[in-house]
Amino acid sequence: MHFGIRSISVVEVFFMPSLFDPAAIVDQIRSQSSEIFERITKTFVGDAEPLRDGTEFDPVTLPRDLAAHSNVQTEWWYYTGHFSTDTGREFGFELVFFKRRTDEDRFAVVPLRLIGNPFYFAHFALTDKIGKSFRYSHRKSANGPLDMPASAAETHYYLNVGDWSVRESNGIHILRASLDSGTTFEASLKPEKSVVLNGEGGVSYKDEGQASRYFAYTRMSVDGNLLAKGTSEHFTGSAWMDREFGTWSPTENQMGWDWFSIQLDNGCELMCYQLRNGKGEASSYSSGTFVDENGSVTPLSVVDFTISPIAFWKSPRSEAEYPGLWKIEVPRQGLDLTVTAIVEDQELDTRGSTMIIYWEGACEVNGSAGGATVSGDAYVELVGYDRSHESPNLAYFLVGNPAELLSIIGIK
Numbered sequence: 068m069h070f071g072i073r074s075i076s077v078v079e080v081f082f083m084p085s086l087f088d089p090a091a092i093v094d095q096i097r098s099q100s101s102e103i104f105e106r107i108t109k110t111f112v113g114d115a116e117p118l119r120d121g122t123e124f125d126p127v128t129l130p131r132d133l134a135a136h137s138n139v140q141t142e143w144w145y146y147t148g149h150f151s152t153d154t155g156r157e158f159g160f161e162l163v164f165f166k167r168r169t170d171e172d173r174f175a176v177v178p179l180r181l182i183g184n185p186f187y188f189a190h191f192a193l194t195d196k197i198g199k200s201f202r203y204s205h206r207k208s209a210n211g212p213l214d215m216p217a218s219a220a221e222t223h224y225y226l227n228v229g230d231w232s233v234r235e236s237n238g239i240h241i242l243r244a245s246l247d248s249g250t251t252f253e254a255s256l257k258p259e260k261s262v263v264l265n266g267e268g269g270v271s272y273k274d275e276g277q278a279s280r281y282f283a284y285t286r287m288s289v290d291g292n293l294l295a296k297g298t299s300e301h302f303t304g305s306a307w308m309d310r311e312f313g314t315w316s317p318t319e320n321q322m323g324w325d326w327f328s329i330q331l332d333n334g335c336e337l338m339c340y341q342l343r344n345g346k347g348e349a350s351s352y353s354s355g356t357f358v359d360e361n362g363s364v365t366p367l368s369v370v371d372f373t374i375s376p377i378a379f380w381k382s383p384r385s386e387a388e389y390p391g392l393w394k395i396e397v398p399r400q401g402l403d404l405t406v407t408a409i410v411e412d413q414e415l416d417t418r419g420s421t422m423i424i425y426w427e428g429a430c431e432v433n434g435s436a437g438g439a440t441v442s443g444d445a446y447v448e449l450v451g452y453d454r455s456h457e458s459p460n461l462a463y464f465l466v467g468n469p470a471e472l473l474s475i476i477g478i479k
Contacts, residue, residue: 108181116170118314127269127280129262133235133310135219135226140168141279142219142312144226144233146242146256147328147446149196149429150289150304158293158302159194159409159429160252161203161446162244164226164233165421166219174459182465183209187217188420189228191244191252194410194429201413201428204246206231207420240287240308254291256306258284260362265338266354271311273342273352274320279313285328285336285358305330307446320350323451325374327395327406329432331443334360337402339367339395341374343451349374357400365400372397380411382426387453389414389426404434406445422464424453 118140136142145163152158165188172179179186187210192203206228208217215229224235231244240256263283265271271281289304307328326340339355355367376390391408413428425448432443 108178116168118168118170123314124270124278125280126267127264127282129282130224132269132280132282132312133224135166135221136312137221139312140171140314142166143310145309145311146233146240146306147427148256148287148289148304148306149444150254150291150302152293152300152302154300156198156300157196159196159444159446160306161190161192161427162231162233162242162252163191164189164219164228164231174464183211183214185209187219187226187228188417189231189244190415190417190420191231191246192413192415192427193246193250193252194413196409196429199410201410202246202248202250203415204244205415205417205420242291249295251294252291253294254289254302254306256284256287256289256308258308259286259288260284260336260358263338263356263358263364265356266366271354273315274318274350277315277318277321279311279315281309281311283310283328283338283356284308285338285356286330305444307336320344320352324448325376325390325393326448326450327374327393327445329395329404329406329443329445331432331436331441333436333439333441335400335436337395337397337400337404339372339374339397341369355397357397357402367397367399371399377405380408382412382414382453384416385414385424385453385455387414387424387426389449389452393447401437402434404432404441406430406432406447408447418455418459419464422459423450423456425450426452 118138120138143163143165147161149159167186169179169184169186186207188207190205194201208214208228210217217228219226226233233240233242242254245251263285265281265283269280269282270278272278285307287306287308289306291302293300293302321342322345323343324340329337336358341353342350344350351369353369355372357365357367373396375394377394378392379388380391381388391411393406395404395406396402407430409429409431414426416424427448430445430447432445434441
């Protein structure tokens with residue numbers, strides 16, 4: 068009696084390459100492990116939900132779409148801006164909140180929804196333009212036992228990850244965030260122009276059949292305070308808010324991007340981004356939007372603008388090489404602009420939250436518009452130059468950068 072295990076002949080062994088192929092053995096173990104973890108996940112947290120429900124290409128509806136959605140995979144609320152304090156200091160800032168449904172996400176064989184669903188993330192960064200320094204912080208929460216509380220309201224505009232938050236009151240966006248060094252940022256942002264729907268009625272295609280809903284407030288007045296070491300420093304300035312949400316799949320045409328938000332001193336704004344494919348070439352789905360001084364909006368396709376990198380900076384940490392100086396031309400609008408990073412090193416390592424290393428920073432703009440000299444401020448986001456996200460590290464995600472963790476607890 069073999070108790071259900073039959074004997075294997077010499078001929079069968081000869082024709083079973085998996086017995087001699089390490090890769091096949093690993094694949095088999097991975098497949099079996101994946102099935103085991105999926106059964107465990109279903110037992111404890113239930114089935115994954117399909118997030119494509121037929122609304123992926125619906126136009127933006129406001130004010131409803133400013134609030135969060137339960138039926139999308141990814142959504143974010145992105146603020147960038149520039150401000151000056153009453154004491155003459157000048158800064159750029161980035162504050163972004165993300166919400167991610169993890170139904171389709173895995174760490175190797177482990178479904179991420181076993182750890183949390185949804186996850187909330189937030190990044191905050193300050194660039195000291197005069198001091199030429201850059202500081203940032205990031206956090207995450209799935210509202211687990213050890214997590215800070217997080218939420219994203221679906222009936223009104225309110226987000227928080229711990230004590231970082233953004234909310235709307237009578238049309239004013241109220242932001243709060245902080246750095247680990249003890250600096251707290253609080254600001255009120257008021258839209259100075261009507262909302263801009265990017266793409267087709269707010270539907271922004273990233274590839275065939277893949278789209279997000281995307282709108283922006285391209286110019287918002289800023290009034291706020293920096294709080295540090297028991298003192299408050301008042302500031303004013305201008306900001307930009309991007310809102311994107313949806314369920315889409317990454318493709319070969321979305322391996323990275325270079326995104327620009329530009330506010331010119333003639334009252335106009337330009338948003339443009341260049342999606343890159345696996346060969347580093349610009350995708351035909353790259354696009355943009357031009358807003359004139361009166362708020363009139365002109366959509367831009369990939370043939371309407373060019374983004375040409377001129378100089379580069381190599382990160383000493385990730386060894387990724389990023390552009391830091393660009394030429395942007397939009398012939399239809401008579402724009403010939405040079406965009407320059409104010410600080411070379413504005414790289415964020417967020418492998419402990421959104422699992423990527425990227426560059427996002429304050430930049431200055433100079434050039435011409437319709438033959439007249441213009442200047443302005445910009446923010447640039449560069450994603451995909453570092454590829455560490457293709458091999459995500461579960462330990463990094465759970466506890467963050469080990470070097471940062473040791474530094475926090477006082478171990479060099």
